[in-house]
Amino acid sequence: MSQVTSLRTEEEEEQTERMLIILSKGSMDMAYPALMIATTAATMGKEVHMFFTFWGLQAVSKKSVGSLKVSPVGNPGMPMPNILGMIPGMTAMATRMMGGKMKKAKVPSIPDMLKMAKDLGVKLHACSTTMEVMGVSREALVDEIDDVVGAATMVSLGEGGQTIFI
Amino acid sequence: MSTTEQRKVIDSRGSFCPGPITDLFKAYRSAQLGDVIELLATDPAAKADVTAWTQKSGNELVGIVDEQGYARITVRVTKKR
Numbered sequence: 130m131s132q133v134t135s136l137r138t139e140e141e142e143e144q145t146e147r148m149l150i151i152l153s154k155g156s157m158d159m160a161y162p163a164l165m166i167a168t169t170a171a172t173m174g175k176e177v178h179m180f181f182t183f184w185g186l187q188a189v190s191k192k193s194v195g196s197l198k199v200s201p202v203g204n205p206g207m208p209m210p211n212i213l214g215m216i217p218g219m220t221a222m223a224t225r226m227m228g229g230k231m232k233k234a235k236v237p238s239i240p241d242m243l244k245m246a247k248d249l250g251v252k253l254h255a256c257s258t259t260m261e262v263m264g265v266s267r268e269a270l271v272d273e274i275d276d277v278v279g280a281a282t283m284v285s286l287g288e289g290g291q292t293i294f295i
Numbered sequence: 296m297s298t299t300e301q302r303k304v305i306d307s308r309g310s311f312c313p314g315p316i317t318d319l320f321k322a323y324r325s326a327q328l329g330d331v332i333e334l335l336a337t338d339p340a341a342k343a344d345v346t347a348w349t350q351k352s353g354n355e356l357v358g359i360v361d362e363q364g365y366a367r368i369t370v371r372v373t374k375k376r
Contacts, residue, residue: 169313169344172320173351174376235310245317 147290149283151180154295155187157197157227157239158204163188163295164242171249178286179246180278182256185295186263189255189271194240199223240271247273254278254286300329308337308365315341316348319370323354326372331357334368342366352376 148170152163163179171177187193201207201214201223213219231238237245247253255270255277267277305322307315315336322332334345342359345368349356353374360367 165313169316172313172316173348235314249317249320 145174145176147178147287148175149178149180149287149290149292151182151283151292151294152185152188153183155184155193155197157199157224159185159295160188160197160239161231161236161242163293164239164246165236166293167251168242168246168249171246171251176290177246177249177251178254179251180254180256180283180286181274182259186255186259186265186270188239189243189253189274190265190269191271192269194243194271195238197224197239199227243271243273254283256280256283299327300331301327302331302333304333304335306335307341308335310336311338312340312344314338316344319345319348323352323370323372326375328372328375330372332370332372334370335362335365336368337365342368345370 148167150163150167152160154160163185167177167179181189188197198220201209201219202211204214205211207214207223209219214223236242243253253274255267255274257277257279260266260270260277267274303322303326305318307318310318315334315338319332319334322334326332334341336342336345338344345359346356348354349370355371355373357369357371359369
């Protein structure tokens, strides 16, 4: 019986649904949700693309991928007055706190999440304009990056699917 | 159909989203049609997430049993991509 059911659903789901996630921020608390959604969507059978632009490139630069930070400044969600966030060491403290909590929840590190995303078939694209403006070369990006593209490619990747901007 | 159906237990206890789903998916990838995967999870989101995953992926949710402090979520592989 289950065989008949599976045959039918296979025909119905001929077209793979797409998801495009645009990451424009370079902090740990932005990269995590982007990668969590991307990996989960990939396990659910979606064709997932991630587009790294502006500060989002930090999440795929060899130099910074392992040291993304959480800033308490300009983040009203942090349990402290904004002015205190400016005190030296506060960013490091907030980063340590979130990193520690992530580890406790057994959430992999950002570099490991990228590897997992890649393994699940997520396609990773870097924004060419941002690379030029910020002086980032292809070699400076992690090996998981599939290609360097522009906004037109990004728009076509998102066509007919779900687009999430972070 | 097959007599070689396997039963596999995946322990994702202590792990939070996306851990349980990615653990389940890794087991699913190496599983055969008809195999049964039991996922143990403490993440309160796991029940709803696995239910959504089975609906989306065309696999069968056999059942969810609440154990002491965790859930035992059983999935049968009825569709392979």
